[in-house]
Structure formats: C-alpha cells, structure tokens
Amino acid sequence: MKVGIVQQAFMGEKAKTVVETINVIEEAVLQGAQLVVLQELHQSRYFCITEDPENFALAKDFDDDVAFWGEIAKKAGVVLVTSLFEKRAPGLYHNTAVVFEKDGTVAGRYRKMHIPDDPGFYEKFYFTPGDGGFEPIDTSVGRLGVLVCWDQWYPEAARLMTLNGAEILIYPTAIGWFDEDDEAEKARQLDAWITIQRAHAIANGLPVVSVNRVGKEFDPSGQIDGIRFWGNSFVCGPQGEFLARCGATDAETKVVEIDTARVESVRNIWPFLRDRRIDAYENLTKRYIFKP
Amino acid sequence: MKVGIVQQAFMGEKAKTVVETINVIEEAVLQGAQLVVLQELHQSRYFCITEDPENFALAKDFDDDVAFWGEIAKKAGVVLVTSLFEKRAPGLYHNTAVVFEKDGTVAGRYRKMHIPDDPGFYEKFYFTPGDGGFEPIDTSVGRLGVLVCWDQWYPEAARLMTLNGAEILIYPTAIGWFDEDDEAEKARQLDAWITIQRAHAIANGLPVVSVNRVGKEFDPSGQIDGIRFWGNSFVCGPQGEFLARCGATDAETKVVEIDTARVESVRNIWPFLRDRRIDAYENLTKRYIFKP
Numbered sequence: 001m002k003v004g005i006v007q008q009a010f011m012g013e014k015a016k017t018v019v020e021t022i023n024v025i026e027e028a029v030l031q032g033a034q035l036v037v038l039q040e041l042h043q044s045r046y047f048c049i050t051e052d053p054e055n056f057a058l059a060k061d062f063d064d065d066v067a068f069w070g071e072i073a074k075k076a077g078v079v080l081v082t083s084l085f086e087k088r089a090p091g092l093y094h095n096t097a098v099v100f101e102k103d104g105t106v107a108g109r110y111r112k113m114h115i116p117d118d119p120g121f122y123e124k125f126y127f128t129p130g131d132g133g134f135e136p137i138d139t140s141v142g143r144l145g146v147l148v149c150w151d152q153w154y155p156e157a158a159r160l161m162t163l164n165g166a167e168i169l170i171y172p173t174a175i176g177w178f179d180e181d182d183e184a185e186k187a188r189q190l191d192a193w194i195t196i197q198r199a200h201a202i203a204n205g206l207p208v209v210s211v212n213r214v215g216k217e218f219d220p221s222g223q224i225d226g227i228r229f230w231g232n233s234f235v236c237g238p239q240g241e242f243l244a245r246c247g248a249t250d251a252e253t254k255v256v257e258i259d260t261a262r263v264e265s266v267r268n269i270w271p272f273l274r275d276r277r278i279d280a281y282e283n284l285t286k287r288y289i290f291k292p
Numbered sequence: 293m294k295v296g297i298v299q300q301a302f303m304g305e306k307a308k309t310v311v312e313t314i315n316v317i318e319e320a321v322l323q324g325a326q327l328v329v330l331q332e333l334h335q336s337r338y339f340c341i342t343e344d345p346e347n348f349a350l351a352k353d354f355d356d357d358v359a360f361w362g363e364i365a366k367k368a369g370v371v372l373v374t375s376l377f378e379k380r381a382p383g384l385y386h387n388t389a390v391v392f393e394k395d396g397t398v399a400g401r402y403r404k405m406h407i408p409d410d411p412g413f414y415e416k417f418y419f420t421p422g423d424g425g426f427e428p429i430d431t432s433v434g435r436l437g438v439l440v441c442w443d444q445w446y447p448e449a450a451r452l453m454t455l456n457g458a459e460i461l462i463y464p465t466a467i468g469w470f471d472e473d474d475e476a477e478k479a480r481q482l483d484a485w486i487t488i489q490r491a492h493a494i495a496n497g498l499p500v501v502s503v504n505r506v507g508k509e510f511d512p513s514g515q516i517d518g519i520r521f522w523g524n525s526f527v528c529g530p531q532g533e534f535l536a537r538c539g540a541t542d543a544e545t546k547v548v549e550i551d552t553a554r555v556e557s558v559r560n561i562w563p564f565l566r567d568r569r570i571d572a573y574e575n576l577t578k579r580y581i582f583k584p
Contacts (some may be wrong), residue, residue, distance in 0.1 A: 113569050113572060114567050116567065118561065143582075150567065153494070153495065153564050154495070154564070154567075154568065154569075155451065155491075156568065156569070156573050159448075160572075160575055163575060163578055163579075163580055164581050188533050189531070191531075191532065191533070192531045192533075195487055195494060195532050196494045196532075198487050199447075199492075199495075200491075203445065203447055239483075239484045240480075240483065240487050240488075241480045241483070241484075270445070272445050273580070275406050275408065275442065276446065276448065276579070277405050277446075277448070278577045278578065280425050280426065280452075281448050281452070282577055283455060283456075284452065284570075284573050284576045285570045285571075285573050285574055285576075286455055286570065287568070288565070290428075290435075290455065290456050
C-alpha cells in the first residue's frame with residue numbers, strides 16, 4: 001500500500017493553501033499514492049495559538065468543506081484523510097478528521113478525543129472532546145485508525161484503535177517549538193514526539209503515519225511570539241522502523257510504500273496482544289489511585 | 293538521586309557470578325549510588341532458553357537468596373533491586389523482583405505480570421504470572437515502579453505503576469539476539485526495545501531505568517543455538533532523554549544522577565495525566581473487540 005504524506009506551511013489564506021494542497025495530492029497520486037494524509041487543520045493557520053471567539057467563524061463552512069474535499073478525493077481517485085474544524089451546533093465545535101473514500105463519499109469521521117491546552121495551544125477553548133470513542137474507519141485501502149495530534153501522547157488511544165481492528169495508525173498533527181526555548185529542549189521535545197509515536201507502532205504491531213505542519217505562525221494577540229511547527233512528518237513500520245521522514249523546515253510530499261503483510265509476521269515474533277493482563281487493567285479507567 | 297546499573301554476563305556458575313555482582317555493587321556505592329538495580333535472574337544463566345523441569349531446582353533456595361541479598365544491601369547500605377526465581381509452592385513459581393531497603397529489610401516484591409513465551413524464551417513453562425498487580429514499592433529513595441522484562445512492551449503496566457504513584461520505572465531484563473538474524477533485523481529489535489521504554493518515560497513523565505544482561509548463552513538442549521544478550525542498559529529522564537547508556541558486549545556498571553525534580557517540571561509543560569479520557573478507556577480490559 002502506498003501512502004502520501006503532505007507536510008505544508010500555511011500560505012497566509014485558505015484559498016491559496018487549499019490550491020497548493022490539491023496540487024500536492026495530485027502529485028502524490030501520480031506517484032502511486034492510494035491513501036493521502038493531510039496535516040491537522042490544513043485549511044487554515046493554527047488559530048488555537050490564541051483564544052478568540054471570532055475564530056469560531058472558521059468552522060461555519062464545515063458542510064461545504066466536507067463536500068469540497070469529497071470532490072477532491074473523487075477527482076484524484078484516492079482515499080483522503082482531512083482534518084477540519086467542525087461546527088456541530090452553536091457553541092459546540094470539534095477538531096474532526098473526515099476520511100473520504102476514493103469515490104468521494106465520506107468513509108467516516110473521527111472527532112479528536114484528547115484535547116490539549118497549554119500556552120499557544122488553547123484547544124480546550126475551541127474543541128469539545130470527541131464523544132465517538134476510538135473507532136477506526138473502514139476504507140478500500142484498509143481499516144484506518146485515525147487519531148489527531150494530542151492523541152499521539154496517549155498509548156491508550158493507539159491500543160483501543162488496535163483492539164478495534166485498526167490496520168494502520170494515522171496522526172494528522174500540528175506541533176512545534178517556541179523559538180525562545182534552548183536547542184537542547186527543542187531536541188528533546190522533537191525526539192519525544194517521534195519516540196512515543198514509534199512506540200505505538202511497536203506496542204501494537206502496526207504501521208504509523210504522522211503528518212505535521214511546518215513554518216512559523218505568529219500569535220496575532222501578541223501574548224506569545226508564535227510557534228515554529230517542526231515538520232518531521234514520518235511513516236514507520238510495525239517495529240517502529242522508519243520508512244520515511246521529512247525535514248523540519250520545508251513543505252514536503254512523500255509517497256511511501258508500506259508492506260502491510262509485515263504486521264502479521266512482526267506480531268508473530270512479538271505476540272504482545274497475546275499476553276495483555278486484561279484481568280489486571282481495570283484501574284486504567286481511574287484518574288489516579290495513589291494517596292500519599 | 294544516584295542510581296547504579298549493573299549489566300553483567302553470567303560467569304558459568306552462581307557463586308562466581310554472585311561474587312562479581314557484590315563487587316560491582318560496592319563499586320557503585322563508592323561512586324555514590326543510593327539505589328542499585330541488577331539485571332533479570334542475575335544469579336543464574338538465563339535457564340528459560342529451554343524447557344527442563346530440572347531447572348525448577350534453581351528456585352529451591354529462594355528464601356536463602358532473599359536473606360543473602362538482604363545482607364548485601366545492608367552491608368553496602370544501599371537500596372537494592374534484585375531479580376530472583378521464586379518457589380512459592382511446589383509447582384508454583386514466579387519471576388520475582390525483590391527490593392531491599394538499605395538496612396537489609398525487604399521493602400517489597402514484584403512478581404512479573406506479563407510472561408513471554410517464544411523460541412528460546414520459554415517463560416510460560418517456568419513462571420506463573422504475578423497476581424499482585426502493578427504496585428510500586430516504597431523505599432527510602434522513593435516509590436519504585438519495578439517491572440520485569442516482557443512487562444516493558446506493555447504501556448498498560450507503566451501507566452498503572454504511574455497511577456499507583458511510582459516515582460521511577462525500573463526494568464530488570466534479559467533480552468538478546470539470535471546470531472542467525474540479519475543485522476537489519478537485530479538493529480530494529482534493539483531500537484524497538486529502547487524506543488518503547490523511552491516512550492513509557494515520555495507518556496508518564498517519569499525516569500526509566502532498564503538493566504539488561506550481556507554475553508552469549510547457549511541452549512543446552514541444542515534446539516536453538518543460543519541468545520546473545522544485547523546489553524544496552526540505559527537510564528532516561530521524563531522526556532525520554534538518555535542519561536546513560538551501556539554498550540552491547542561488555543559487563544558495565546554505571547552510576548547515574550537522576551534529577552527527580554524534573555518530573556514535576558516536565559509534567560507541568562506536558563500535562564498528559566490531566567487529559568486522559570478515562571470515560572472512554574473501559575475497553576482496555578478487553579482481549580480484542582473487532583469482529584471482521
């Protein structure tokens with residue numbers, strides 16, 4: 001199976017960015033991609049950099065956006081993972097990955113379950129946590145375990161997608177550095193981000209596809225300087241082995257061959273699913289247990 | 293806090309090996325170690341390489357072994373994590389980490405919960421899975437989340453230790469290569485093993501200490517050639533950053549300073565525990581959910 005990963009920088013306006021996205025989707029398909037994965041909130045700047053009620057307007061065209069990307073998937077003839085700002089009702093918004101079949105129909109939708117909130121990433125203001133659980137999405141190229149960004153720090157999310165039959169884990173994401181952090185801290189952050197996602201591949205014996213944005217985006221409120229999105233989109237196999245990795249600074253599109261048969265051979269030498277102590281995991285649904 | 297990690301090769305007999313272990317514990321303490329961690333089943337060869345009922349005799353002196361290592365801990369004045377073959381009753385054996393306080397008393401015990409079984413690692417024949425859950429052990433140097441070897445592939449184990457108040461995760465282990473595997477496969481296996489344990493540090497915001505054996509041990513039954521234990525014992529901090537790492541071939545003792553205050557600062561910038569979706573994790577106690 002060939003997957004295309006599209007790492008982009010926001011180009012200042014939606015229309016221009018979307019045109020570029022369409023171009024690179026078509027390029028990826030020309031190179032044989034059967035599945036294309038876009039980055040988190042790929043239509044817009046990363047607006048969660050500040051809390052501003054005006055930004056809810058970015059979700060007002062959600063239904064049109066869905067129809068639009070369906071047309072793009074159909075035209076390109078490719079299974080497409082998008083990441084959109086969904087207005088579900090007034091005052092009720094989600095960070096939603098919509099997955100399209102190659103005929104343009106909606107294959108399924110995943111509403112981001114884990115929502116971050118820290119300086120420059122004020123997502124709890126914008127996004128209601130998903131209420132649909134960790135359900136993979138069936139497509140003609142396989143059963144896709146689509147998760148989004150902050151989910152990538154949670155082994156529970158990857159595991160539940162696996163138990164629900166995911167054949168691949170997919171993370172559209174938007175994460176970056178603050179320029180004011182020192183180089184050692186930046187290196188630790190990037191390495192941790194890659195390491196934990198490769199570990200989801202290893203723990204679950206599944207390939208992982210992670211697509212991040214690049215480029216610096218400034219905080220219009222001036223509260224912080226901005227975020228330098230660190231790119232480094234990558235694909236790894238079921239032992240966590242790199243199959244492709246992008247750089248930290250430029251827009252890049254890569255088409256990567258994934259040997260889906262390796263899932264079975266790797267799980268047969270490392271049968272982790274066999275030995276889970278499900279009789280002893282009950283407390284995973286607790287917030288915290290220890291009382292000092 | 294200074295931790296000593298003791299990576300050893302089995303020296304052909306218990307007495308000789310144990311004398312060497314005592315020597316390096318004392319060396320580590322001289323270098324300031326307040327906690328020393330030994331590798332899995334450090335008193336003996338890795339007997340699980342074949343299934344032989346004669347090997348149960350290795351556990352017959354368990355009570356004496358416990359008394360012995362208590363004396364060593366007391367003499368060295370150090371908190372000591374050992375890994376012993378425990379006879380609990382005839383026909384009922386465990387792979388048990390016994391932790392000693394620096395006064396020689398038993399601080400606690402952890403019976404390995406996840407038991408592997410694959411060619412050359414026939415542990416299901418020898419070890420009954422632990423029935424004590426994932427309970428950290430309180431010591432004068434902190435609340436230790438002691439897990440053993442195969443547990444290291446399970447994010448659930450690390451998470452439950454964390455929820456139960458562990459301040460550090462500790463893995464005595466015995467893992468290695470088959471010489472007949474190609475170099476690329478060996479590299480993937482070692483890298484996966486390191487990656488997933490670093491990911492436990494990251495997911496839980498805790499330091500991780502992993503101590504593995506080295507040296508080639510042959511299969512006395514001749515069914516397989518043997519196992520070349522890959523060493524690479526390491527210590528990492530709560531972002532998964534390496535603090536120390538041993539090589540793949542030699543016995544090594546390292547004393548490593550761990551800045552325990554970093555747990556709190558890292559968890560404050562990456563508050564993963566805050567956002568766990570405990571309302572949506574119930575199915576983690578299922579074996580598998582998807583029905584094709």
